[in-house]
Amino acid sequence: MKAVLLKQAGGPENLYLADIEKPSIKNNEVLVAVKAISLNPADVKPKYNNEMLSMMYGKERPVVLGWDIAGTVTEVGIEVSDFKLGDKVFGMVNFPGVGNAYAEFVAAPEAHLAKMPDHTSFEEAVATTLAALTALQILSGKINKGDKVLIQAGSGGVGHFAIQIAKSFGAYVITTVSEKNKDFVLSIGADEAIDYRTQNFEDVLSDIDFVLDTQGGKVLENSVKVLKNGGAVITTVGLDLPEEITALAAKENKSVSNILVHSSNQDMNILKDMLENGEIKPHIYKTFPFEKMAEAHTEVEKGRTVGKVIVTL
Known part of the structure; x- marks a missing residue:
């Protein structure tokens, strides 16, 4: 599968597209075919600091950044009860921790996801995650x-x-x-x-x-x-x-x-309900294709984003 990797601490120029092995899932996880990714300051700032990178992702390089995903369930662990094949889901995966979100497929714990609301796009759903x-x-x-x-x-x-x-x-x-x-x-x-x-x-x-x-x-x-x-x-x-x-x-x-935000399907389901009843509406500032991840990072780094920057696959 395709993934965007960070080869070493530094700027967006250190992000590159590569083929890596598709992740396998644990019993309590689902495999999500990712359709959209949301970027945050928490994605872009740590990549400049090797010490912070090591604290968040470990010392091995390259690393796959990111936590916010929306997509479709393609595989279901045997202990999973809330999701089935084909479900559209969104969530912040493994935060704090390693989410490996900049990829075509992501292994995500059931406890970190919610089903997407009807009539909500992948872009709108993924915007409504970490932030x-x-x-x-x-x-x-x-x-x-x-x-x-x-x-x-x-x-x-x-x-x-x-x-x-x-x-x-x-x-x-x-x-x-x-x-x-x-x-x-x-x-x-x-x-x-x-x-x-x-x-x-x-x-x-x-x-x-x-x-x-x-x-x-x-x-x-x-x-x-x-x-x-x-x-x-x-x-x-x-x-x-x-x-x-x-x-x-x-x-x-x-x-x-x-406060340090944490992954929670309970809270994701509250956000799902708020999206459905119109209490919240994400504002999408700019959208970039997956191959332009470095440009998306550069946009977030400007610090002038109104709402969210989204990357689509």
Whole structure:
């Protein structure tokens, strides 16, 4: 089968197309003929850092990157009960871990997938994986109807799902965004949009119940400052929180924590239902063919993506 491999740490030029052996499946897995792949910062950033690559994928090279897939089940393990041959499925495979998603076929645990909603394309389904799971796992159980919620970088992959999910939970949603993307975030449910290039959100906001941060650094620090007493911020950036930020939060009776998204068919099925009833709709920014994976990586690396970048097979 065809797969895109990374031969060594470095830029998109180190990605190349090759023939490798089709994976075999375990008893609790299905084999998916992949039709679409979604790219994330978690795909593109680690490839530059050999230490991070080794931590995530092991020391052997080359490696197959990626976790987000949508496709059709072509083989079913003997312990699998939820899926049958021909089912259209989507999910984030083996995160954190090795997903081997940049390939024509992927072996995926049953517990990481959901059936695709009817009338949803492979591109739309695969867009609703890691980024949507991150937003859902951060927001579930954390916000209540009527809460004032701030979503940092609302036009990005995680951000645009977070706006829609927070709105479906009944929150009043504020987001930071560039002027050119204001209309987009308002169209998907944001109640207010702050242009981060002309306004400092910490100067105009206060008494926020919850902040979803995807930026880290000074943005995370200022996110703590706009929280009300007892408010909370969860960030997707970094495994270790800066001491000065946690100290600031504790002093003001606020909480700050981080999260690492994890594969879950339970959460994937929640996203499936939300897709079906129109509570969320992925925005596909650009689509690339499988042979142009390096170009897709370059697009994500620009940091200007509105919604998701998708690769199709």
